[in-house]
Amino acid sequence: MSHRHPSSRIAHRASHHSSPSPCALLSLAIAGAAGFVALALAVFRGTWFPGLDAMVHRHFAFAGDGVLYQAMCWTSHLHDTGFVVIYLMLLCVFLWRRHEGRWLAAALVSPLGAMAMNWVLKQVFERPRPPRWPSAAVSSTFSFPSGHTIAAAMLYGLVACHVLLASGMGPRARAGAVTLCALAVAAVAFSRVVVGAHYLSDVLASVCEGMVWLALTMLWIRRRQHAPMPLASAPP
Template sequence: MRGHHLGLPLTTGILAVAATALLFALIACEITTHGALARLDQQLADWFNRHAFSPLTTLVLGYTHLHGTIGVLAMGALLLWHMLRRRQWHWAADLLLVLPGGMLLNFGLKHVFMRLRPHFDDPILVLHSYSFPSGHTIGATLLYAMLAAYLLRLPALAGRGAQAAIVCTALLLVLLTAFSRVYLGAHFLSDVLGAMLLGTAWFALCTTAIFTLHRHYRARARSN
């Protein structure tokens, strides 16, 4: 697959954005109305807090710190440098919209929902910012979605086995980040689910827009 064919078709992209945005809205509604999901959130948070143990806690702390704002932006900067070096301007534009833009969107939504973080008598982490959606989880979702999309367009990785491995690895890394936030008591389950859905919707929106424009201008250049 060549790079300019990787962008989501317009209809598929719109459907992906609509579906993930709708699911995000349903989760947001659950937490604001203190529905069944919010009750499950507290039960799961209490369970992990009671059953946390070392050395797993040490490993999880290391992994989660790697996917903080600085870590994700640093990895994103390396990917951006590679794209710019290869003069892949549409990929670079997509990454700049997806990663910093999505993280800023998430930060703004935290102050819209103003959800308090899980509270425990014996916490592993004590954080004073808002909880929904999870910043670490959306950062990982955006980063690994971009990296997977970029790798999928490489001819050397065009086989189904290689592409399945890329997608599964990206998904696993996101899920591990989400797990780390719930395990450490930094977030509720719905916080990380909401972040994954929001990140997917934002990635699909930006990527569909950028590659639709890219195909349009390539077609115009060929016709001229």
């Protein structure tokens, strides 16, 4: 007789009853991909979206060293690659302690894969960073799509998906946690525009990219529900 960790049984039941259908997940992935392609075409082939990008950029160019700018600088800095890797490590430890092998594998592979793909896309599009003002952060990498935003989308997106599908939390607690995760992604995206590191279209494209990655990750987890991954017991 197999013995499963109690938290693993809770996660299994929650996932079994709440997991979205493959059709819904595929629709989300297609919507995200379509949004990304539409944004790319609007930015690199269109005329009106670059004008919108420039207008938004000029608006925040006057933020200077005010409270909003300083808060967004900290928000952006706390989601640099090094910090995101630390957050992912903490998430992995949490999942390992709960004996949730599928989610652990997703947390190890999916965010890093998305960040790597984002870097490739930067090299493909080669969009220059927005014009600098004196207080803006300096970066030598390309602008489209936003690396900070895709990292935040994957980190908080995975947390939100786990809360919804495998946490066993009550409806109100799940709604509150998912709302906080969504606000965290929005805050990071907004911060990259405010500090002058990205155009609006850069961060929107990364959100669309994150939708695709999260949907495909959830499809993989759903597919593996009936093939439990063996996982070494956590130390006492």
